[in-house]
Amino acid sequence: MKYVIIGNSYAGLSCVDAIRRFDKTGEITIISDEPYKAYARPLISYYLEGKTTDETIWYKDDNYYEKNDARTMFGKTVSSVDTASKNVVLDDGSIVKYDKLFIGTGGVPFVPPLEGFNPASPMMGTFTKLNDAKKMEAASKVAKNKEAIVIGGGLIGLKASEGLRALGMHVTIVELLPRVLGLALDEISGQITAKRLNKNGIDTVTNDTVIKINLDGTGNPESVTLKSGRELIADIVVVGVGVRPNVAFLEGSGIKVDRGIIVDKTMMTSVEDIYAGGDVVVTYDVINKRPNIIAIVPLACEQGRIAGANMAGVYREYPGGMGLNSVEIYGLPIITIGLTNPNDPSQSVFTYQEGETIYRKLVYSGEILVGAILLGNIDGAGILSAIIRQGAKCLSYKDEFLKGNIFSFVIDNEFEIYNINEGYAIRGDFKDLPEFSRTNWR
Amino acid sequence: MDKFKLTNLKADLKKGRTEIMLYPSKCDGCEGEEFHACIKACEEHMKEKYGKYSGARVSIKKKNGKFFPVICHNCDEAPCVDACMPGARYKDAETGWTLTNYKKCVGCWMCVMVCPFGAIERVEGSHFASKCDGCIDEDVPKCVSACKRNALLRTGIKNYSYERRLMVAKKMYGPYVKMHYAGIIKDKRG
Ligand SMILES: Cc1cc2nc3c(=O)[nH]c(=O)nc-3n(C[C@H](O)[C@H](O)[C@H](O)COP(=O)(O)OP(=O)(O)OC[C@H]3O[C@@H](n4cnc5c(N)ncnc54)[C@H](O)[C@@H]3O)c2cc1C
Ligand code: SF4
Numbered sequence: 001m002k003y004v005i006i007g008n009s010y011a012g013l014s015c016v017d018a019i020r021r022f023d024k025t026g027e028i029t030i031i032s033d034e035p036y037k038a039y040a041r042p043l044i045s046y047y048l049e050g051k052t053t054d055e056t057i058w059y060k061d062d063n064y065y066e067k068n069d070a071r072t073m074f075g076k077t078v079s080s081v082d083t084a085s086k087n088v089v090l091d092d093g094s095i096v097k098y099d100k101l102f103i104g105t106g107g108v109p110f111v112p113p114l115e116g117f118n119p120a121s122p123m124m125g126t127f128t129k130l131n132d133a134k135k136m137e138a139a140s141k142v143a144k145n146k147e148a149i150v151i152g153g154g155l156i157g158l159k160a161s162e163g164l165r166a167l168g169m170h171v172t173i174v175e176l177l178p179r180v181l182g183l184a185l186d187e188i189s190g191q192i193t194a195k196r197l198n199k200n201g202i203d204t205v206t207n208d209t210v211i212k213i214n215l216d217g218t219g220n221p222e223s224v225t226l227k228s229g230r231e232l233i234a235d236i237v238v239v240g241v242g243v244r245p246n247v248a249f250l251e252g253s254g255i256k257v258d259r260g261i262i263v264d265k266t267m268m269t270s271v272e273d274i275y276a277g278g279d280v281v282v283t284y285d286v287i288n289k290r291p292n293i294i295a296i297v298p299l300a301c302e303q304g305r306i307a308g309a310n311m312a313g314v315y316r317e318y319p320g321g322m323g324l325n326s327v328e329i330y331g332l333p334i335i336t337i338g339l340t341n342p343n344d345p346s347q348s349v350f351t352y353q354e355g356e357t358i359y360r361k362l363v364y365s366g367e368i369l370v371g372a373i374l375l376g377n378i379d380g381a382g383i384l385s386a387i388i389r390q391g392a393k394c395l396s397y398k399d400e401f402l403k404g405n406i407f408s409f410v411i412d413n414e415f416e417i418y419n420i421n422e423g424y425a426i427r428g429d430f431k432d433l434p435e436f437s438r439t440n441w442r
Numbered sequence: 443m444d445k446f447k448l449t450n451l452k453a454d455l456k457k458g459r460t461e462i463m464l465y466p467s468k469c470d471g472c473e474g475e476e477f478h479a480c481i482k483a484c485e486e487h488m489k490e491k492y493g494k495y496s497g498a499r500v501s502i503k504k505k506n507g508k509f510f511p512v513i514c515h516n517c518d519e520a521p522c523v524d525a526c527m528p529g530a531r532y533k534d535a536e537t538g539w540t541l542t543n544y545k546k547c548v549g550c551w552m553c554v555m556v557c558p559f560g561a562i563e564r565v566e567g568s569h570f571a572s573k574c575d576g577c578i579d580e581d582v583p584k585c586v587s588a589c590k591r592n593a594l595l596r597t598g599i600k601n602y603s604y605e606r607r608l609m610v611a612k613k614m615y616g617p618y619v620k621m622h623y624a625g626i627i628k629d630k631r632g
Contacts, residue, residue, distance in 0.1 A: 041527075042527045046548050052546070052548055056545060298552070298556055326554070328549065328551060337555070378554055378555070378564060382553075385558070407510065407560055408503075411503060411504075411510040
């Protein structure tokens with residue numbers, strides 16, 4: 001059996017692990033357009049802050065590829081997939097044959113139409129790859145006024161700002177929404193976050209956007225003009241608006257794409273023997289109960305694993321995922337789970353606040369918890385994630401949760417909430433495996 | 443009913459395929475004593491083993507006089523491994539335990555966000571997330587030997603899986619569940 005994996009990151013490697021769990025001999029080839037072994041993509045901002053280094057940013061052990069007997073083709077871009085003859089075509093014209101294909105190509109940064117933006121300039125760019133971080137590191141050294149503008153206050157924009165700030169730049173985030181992390185945070189937590197950022201040298205301009213980058217003689221930015229008419233000095237401009245599924249190379253392949261790759265419950269695409277997972281797919285959102293693109297690490301790993309098991313011939317279904325987020329803003333941890341900004345009036349919201357250090361918000365739909373924000377104190381956050389994902393009834397616990405006694409739910413219910421046979425926690429015991437499948441892992 | 447053998451405790455223990463089984467109803471929070479014995483034992487041991495990344499990996503939560511030891515349940519497909527961005531948490535291929543390479547941990551708290559048992563602690567000062575490693579390199583985990591009430595016991599993975607199912611079944615169906623099998627854990631200390 002020839003397995004080919006496009007994408008050497010969370011989804012792709014989790015798929016490799018799953019294949020190797022069930023198929024020790026099949027041939028595995030991993031293709032990636034980046035020249036490195038797998039690195040922790042979201043850590044590129046920590047890399048700039050020095051919290052991770054050239055030694056620790058690598059996602060897997062050094063001998064990972066040999067240990068898993070995987071052939072690697074790094075620095076090669078896939079230009080198309082020929083589904084009829086089961087070939088992957090690389091940009092140098094060479095061909096890789098597959099029996100089962102996994103597509104985990106992640107996202108490409110989205111750049112809105114913006115006058116003056118030129119990613120080839122050493123002082124401008126997006127922020128999703130290790131090379132982007134290295135570029136910013138170099139740019140900060142030659143920046144004259146130490147002023148950086150980050151367009152977009154979402155997760156990527158925020159991380160880019162933290163990174164640039166650590167390089168000694170004064171950063172201004174320009175965000176179209178009324179607050180940073182506008183989709184995940186609510187007004188109160190957004191305000192607390194903004195204050196933290198401002199105190200640490202990151203300014204936030206909200207309800208506004210950049211309409212033009214003014215260039216100097218050499219094609220590098222000098223300043224930016226905002227929609228509101230303001231002009232801000234800028235040595236560095238980073239566009240961190242978000243990512244879109246990386247599907248351009250699939251055009252004409254017959255694989256169904258609607259924004260992202262459409263997959264079924266087994267993570268198979270519309271073409272047999274081709275699977276996909278990670279930021280590139282449209283997955284089922286268990287909270288909003290509709291297909292959605294949720295670009296986060298935990299889901300990329302889960303989806304890769306389900307796909308890998310199915311590719312190796314072990315039938316498994318993916319129940320769907322939900323949005324989750326964890327950030328730490330200069331010492332203040334914030335976790336958001338599921339639906340945090342409800343606009344359905346039938347849903348009820350409960351909050352608790354202690355100044356600017358602790359904030360909790362719970363969103364209930366009837367008796368079922370569907371979303372939460374924990375700011376300041378995040379102990380037991382995972383219990384809430386489990387409850388929310390499973391849709392357990394827990395309205396009677398709302399006061400305990402607001403007080404921060406999240407463990408009270410577990411104490412009362414002991415192990416019951418984690419349905420062991422269907423398995424949230426002890427998830428390996430699925431039907432198609434022999435009893436006590438946990439031994440198979442070993 | 444004849445006794446039948448479902449598990450093979452001895453073989454599992456020999457191969458280091460062990461788990462720490464919880465019996466929360468037996469935990470009395472070390473009543474009358476100043477410290478919880480398991481926490482203290484763990485703290486000391488972790489300091490020896492991990493140095494800078496010390497701190498107890500077990501904690502005791504309390505509600506209305508009921509105590510509950512919170513500790514890693516070593517999930518098969520562990521959510522914390524999935525969520526860990528730097529790849530600090532990983533599955534040990536031999537023992538199946540979810541282990542941590544603390545050097546890689548950056549304190550992003552993704553694992554805290556997903557652990558369904560709330561077993562990961564955010565260590566604010568030194569900025570890392572600490573988690574039980576099962577003391578698989580020890581004969582008996584320190585918390586287990588410290589617990590006088592047998593609320594924490596070491597067992598093989600098959601027994602563990604079986605016992606957990608039985609516990610849930612008993613809770614749901616009460617006295618109707620009667621199972622006999624040989625090798626059920628009476629004494630784990632050996
Ligand atoms: C700055 C930043 C911060 C983030 N912070 C968080 C966070 O805090 N929490 C969180 O959960 N998520 C975060 N994310 C999102 C997270 O990085 C993604 O969800 C995750 O990387 C998705 O993994 P993936 O395997 O789907 O794809 P990716 O990691 O995007 O990997 C795609 C792979 O495909 C390869 N590839 C792409 N196209 C081709 C081609 N044509 N030919 C060959 N190879 C190709 C690439 O080389 C790469 O190896 C962050 C992202 C960024 C950029
Ligand atoms: S720390 Fe939590 S999520 Fe990770 S293996 Fe242990 S119980 Fe599971």
